[in-house]
Amino acid sequence: DVKVTQSSRYLVKRTGEKVFLECVQDMDHENMFWYRQDPGLGLRLIYFSYDVKMKEKGDIPEGYSVSREKKERFSLILESASTNQTSMYLCASRTQGQLTPWANVLTFGAGSRLTVL
Amino acid sequence: AQKITQTQPGMFVQEKEAVTLDCTYDTSDPSYGLFWYKQPSSGEMIFLIYQGSYDQQNATEGRYSLNFQKARKSANLVISASQLGDSAMYFCAMRESQNFGNEKLTFGTGTRLTIIP
Numbered sequence: 001d002v003k004v005t006q007s008s009r010y011l012v013k014r015t016g017e018k019v020f021l022e023c024v025q026d027m028d029h030e031n032m033f034w035y036r037q038d039p040g041l042g043l044r045l046i047y048f049s050y051d052v053k054m055k056e057k058g059d060i061p062e063g064y065s066v067s068r069e070k071k072e073r074f075s076l077i078l079e080s081a082s083t084n085q086t087s088m089y090l091c092a093s094r095t096q097g098q099l100t101p102w103a104n105v106l107t108f109g110a111g112s113r114l115t116v117l
Numbered sequence: 118a119q120k121i122t123q124t125q126p127g128m129f130v131q132e133k134e135a136v137t138l139d140c141t142y143d144t145s146d147p148s149y150g151l152f153w154y155k156q157p158s159s160g161e162m163i164f165l166i167y168q169g170s171y172d173q174q175n176a177t178e179g180r181y182s183l184n185f186q187k188a189r190k191s192a193n194l195v196i197s198a199s200q201l202g203d204s205a206m207y208f209c210a211m212r213e214s215q216n217f218g219n220e221k222l223t224f225g226t227g228t229r230l231t232i233i234p
Binding site: 033040041044045058088090092104106107108109110111 | 121123126150152154159160161162163164167208210212221222223224225226227
């Protein structure tokens with residue numbers, strides 16, 4: 001019954017490495033999001049995509065990029081990982097539908113905990 | 118300025134008691150939505166309840182209800198008859214409608230609820 005799948009639950013990388021975090025959803029949702037979660041800071045939006053090949057910067061896009069070549073897949077890329085990117089990363093998706101408030105409900109993946117040494 | 122404020126970093130509640138988790142928000146948008154999510158130790162964010170700014174009645178979903186006080190800009194989550202499984206992190210979030218369809222959710226910093234047997 002898994003709907004949003006994040007490929008890795010735990011990753012350990014070294015400073016300067018290129019890191020890919022993959023997210024796949026099977027609900028045919030138009031919108032996809034990457035959030036970062038840190039203690040005491042809640043969830044902060046990194047990037048979101050409202051359609052294939054479309055992307056918008058969130059609140060903290062610096063040091064990250066994204067790719068959305070197919071509707072079901074949204075990838076977060078750390079071009080050169082740094083220790084301050086050690087965090088929990090959460091992917092979410094949502095239908096574009098505007099007719100009901102429930103359309104705004106995000107469905108989240110289980111998260112990817114990244115440690116950069 | 119914080120758009121979503123959760124002032125209780127942690128709470129301890131006896132099993133079977135009711136619990137109220139506080140959330141205040143700040144927006145000048147007349148149309149907005151408020152959400153509560155639960156994050157158990159497994160990490161996945163689970164949608165609990167939604168309240169629209171124009172909804173006349175407070176939202177309820179099973180043991181969850183939202184105490185929506187528009188003039189005070191508060192949207193507190195009330196859990197009745199708490200259970201051990203309610204132990205989790207709880208996040209309040211808001212959606213504003215300035216860019217309807219592409220808008221993002223803004224999250225609070227969360228409250229960690231622990232239910233004591």
